[in-house]
Amino acid sequence: MTHLVDSHVGQKIRQRRWMVGMTQQQLAEAVGIKFQQIQKYETGMNRVSASRLWDISRALGVSASFFFEGLSEGSEEAHADDQVMQQKETLDLLRSYYAIPEGQRKRFLHLAQSLGDFSVAS
Numbered sequence: 406m407t408h409l410v411d412s413h414v415g416q417k418i419r420q421r422r423w424m425v426g427m428t429q430q431q432l433a434e435a436v437g438i439k440f441q442q443i444q445k446y447e448t449g450m451n452r453v454s455a456s457r458l459w460d461i462s463r464a465l466g467v468s469a470s471f472f473f474e475g476l477s478e479g480s481e482e483a484h485a486d487d488q489v490m491q492q493k494e495t496l497d498l499l500r501s502y503y504a505i506p507e508g509q510r511k512r513f514l515h516l517a518q519s520l521g522d523f524s525v526a527s
Contacts, residue, residue: 407448407449407450408449408452409476410476411449411451411452411453412448412449413449413472413473413475413476414446414449414453414458414472414473415446415447415448415449415453416447416449417471417472417473417474417475418432418443418446418447418453418461418465418472419447420496421465421467421471422443422447422465423493423496423497423499423500424496424499424500424503425465425466426500427464427465428440429443429444429447432461432464432465435460435464436457436460436461436464437460438457446461453472455469458472
């Protein structure tokens, strides 16, 4: 059984890897390990050591603290949000969204909010 923290960190690795358009193989090569190890990290089956997390954060262009964002003790809600963020459709949508030039992206966001009858304070 995986620990919630290991699962969360693994999901954040996968999320960021998808966001930058990197394969498991590419990430593994960047940090000097086999892609199967990346698979185990992403599922939470294997814990990521501090030094390996440092290497992964550098390869993915984020700080090591990124992998702990959204994690709070006993938070089932945060875990549910993580599950949504791990869906391929969600990650594809995010990657496509950030490929849109900034000015158009803001207009697209307002359109999406109005279609969803949902607004976020800017």
